[in-house]
Amino acid sequence: MVNESSKIDMSSVASKIANIKSRMTLPVIASPMFLVSGPDLVIAACKAGAVGSFPTLNARPIEVLEQWFQRITQELDEFKAAGGKPAPWAANLIVHRSNPRAAEDLAMTLKYKPEIVITALGTPANVIEGVHAYGGLVFADVNSVAYAKKSAAAGVDGLVLVAAGAGGHTGPISAFSFVPAVREFFSGPIVLGGGIVDGAGIRAAEVLGATFGYIGTRFIATSESIAAEGHKQMLVDTTEEDIICTAHFTGVPANYLKPSIVKAGLDPAQLGVRAEKKFDSRGAATDETKAWRDIWSAGQGVRAIKGVVSVADLVAELKSGYDKAKLVP
């Protein structure tokens, strides 16, 4: 087993996961989303009993990241002091070499010690030691079995499997095939994402062998998300037929809303593939690099979004569907 060779004590990981789950109302992580998740969404998700997370790059400049960390920590501490039982929160680090803030964000993350750190778009190797030093868990976001093997060998505690249909940078593999393929060599916690829209989907993820469901798209259309109002409304107005998967904007396949591409003056049928990988849209605002800011993303589950709701109402709806699905023999 990969975990044995990399000397991870999975019994300690398992006890941490059991402890985390005891503070959650249902096994779901509100996944990190660029230009969408901020402290309001994270705090509301945690108070509702789901793990809340955000990409550290959403907070700019770095001083704002410290303010966000402080606010999240303080408000959840106050909630606890008042008798509440918040779920843990998670920080998402973009570890791709093109991210100039990777080292600074890691240092700030180590200072505020989130229980879970989710790495994306690169190797988690540089993050593991520091997070383990304070007792945190590292989950690596992967979209292929090969990357899952590499991350497991690097010594991560958990794997986030981004399956086909996901919003943002999607994987190509069906969840039905992805989870069992990774379970052949990884016995630790698995988080499964990609088109999960409801409580039955979260339960289905568990039945497949995952530990948590990972939901992004549905959390965009919440009052607490910092997504553009036009983005939220477009989610209400569209279905899976309006989603296109293209590597045009960042060099890596991602799912986008076609109407936002048209609105930006581009033809969704005429998109190529960007040669150089580029993950941050806020640098040069050329047509190719407007992804996320003007070209809006969503997963294939977009049809499930009927309006903008509060995070608490969304989590309550997911919980009710999850409980119902658990009754199915």
Ligand SMILES: Cc1cc2nc3c(=O)[nH]c(=O)nc-3n(C[C@H](O)[C@H](O)[C@H](O)COP(=O)(O)O)c2cc1C
């Ligand atoms: C608008 C948008 C932005 C995203 N940004 C990030 C990001 O910054 N970091 C990351 O790890 N994943 C990012 N993702 C991917 C999500 O965390 C998650 O994998 C995905 O939303 C799950 O699929 P679903 O949208 O079908 O629920 C993003 C997704 C969306 C829709």
